Amino acid sequence: MLTSGNPIDKRKVTAGILNVGIDEPAGNLFRLTSGLSLRPMTKKPPLPPKLLAECQAANELYLSKKNELKLNKRKIADEIGVSPAAVAHYLSGVNALNVKFASALARLLGEPVDRFSPRLAAEIADLAATTDHSNVTPMVQPRREAREYPLITWVDAGAGIESAGSYPLGISDEWLSSTENAGPSGYWLRVKGKSMTSDTPPTFPEGTPILVRPEGFDIISGKFYVARHTVTGETTFKQYILDAGVGYLVPLNQAYQTVQVEGDWEIIGRAIDAKVTGM
Template identity: 50%
Template sequence: MIKLAAMNTLGSRIKHYRRALGMSQKALAMACGWGSQSRIGNYETDSREPTLDDVRTIAAALRIAPEALLLEDDDSVQNVQMALQPTKAPKAYPLISWVMAGEWAESPDNHHPGDADEWLSSTENAGENGFWLTVRGDSMTCNGNPSFPEGSRILVRPEADRISGKYYVVKLIDKGETTFKQFIEDAGNKYLKPLNPSYRTIEINGNCQFIGRVIDTKMTGL
């Protein structure tokens, strides 16, 4: 049972339940389908009042009933436990290097990414060999949503199904490098697409190895 602190405003309740899930403001904004992290920040500081539709969207992303955010008096707050929907328990996964991720792709039986100095939690299921990576460069940064700026963390689920439009960590065999891109399949052709329009889309034809699908992200410093 979540221990509820004093939550006298809608913004403080959003912040409380976000932190209870271990989500950053950026992760919550992405889960809501919004491109701006500042939107969540404004709601949490009560400098901007969300619409009822926004409250419902936030509640769904936080896996709680909208009433948990809308209740105001202390007696009602005690009843929030009745409104909470089941949540997944967070699990910690290791933060590894890109070199290690590439080695794992070549020999997964010999390179289980379990030895790491830093572990980060997520409520997403990345499997037994899931791991975090730190985004390098700005090829996956854009003005829209989602955007993965340099320094952000991405959670990788190895051996995940390939779905067009999803994001993957892939080893380019001919170049000997590991990259992070959006996988696109169109009219039988397959591509690795960067979100930053300054970078070119890569057509693939068996010259790469998919390491895993990105299923969660965290911004550093929040």
């Protein structure tokens, strides 16, 4: 209960806002503070020109790529964990950009932070450099540059290619980019069949491009790999599961058969990235 020594006219108090008086203009409102002191509600001051320019640059970059990437403020908001209105405030210059928003926006747009905010790009780099000397993992990592890898056939994957240089630009049918490091021999494959389709994530429907690192990878239970049958030359994409010391190639679709990794099977690459299709 509010007490001030004088009775309060309940007609003048509504939802925490106190009207100056019945005869005062309806828009002339004051915020109710502790001790019943009153202060006018003031408009937020505009951002300094440098910070406003960052917001404008970010918005222009977003507008130039949103159709290509099928991106909207809702998707950005979901990625960061804020409301679409908050995203709009950043892009319109109501609120200044910060590291969290800038790094997430850059990642979604596939562009470096310095395209719209050299200030925050330097701050992210400083954060990463400082963390190198501590045992704390930074919340924001510097963006890795995307690299192009050839999309090849399963026959080529089974035969083994010496390097991505075997498919120079203009010869391979298609090249796809990724920020993941697949090494100098990395390549993309399109998933065949429905054995890796699942009702719950992860799922790799037929036609999904997967990026394969064929060299310098570890075999870890639960990760996804491309394997080749040494006799028939058949290649397959499955999840590797180690159970009681025995390795298995496991499909995500339970209608398909699990294969034990024996002498006739060898793992020839690890899938480290995939692209969502059909959106």
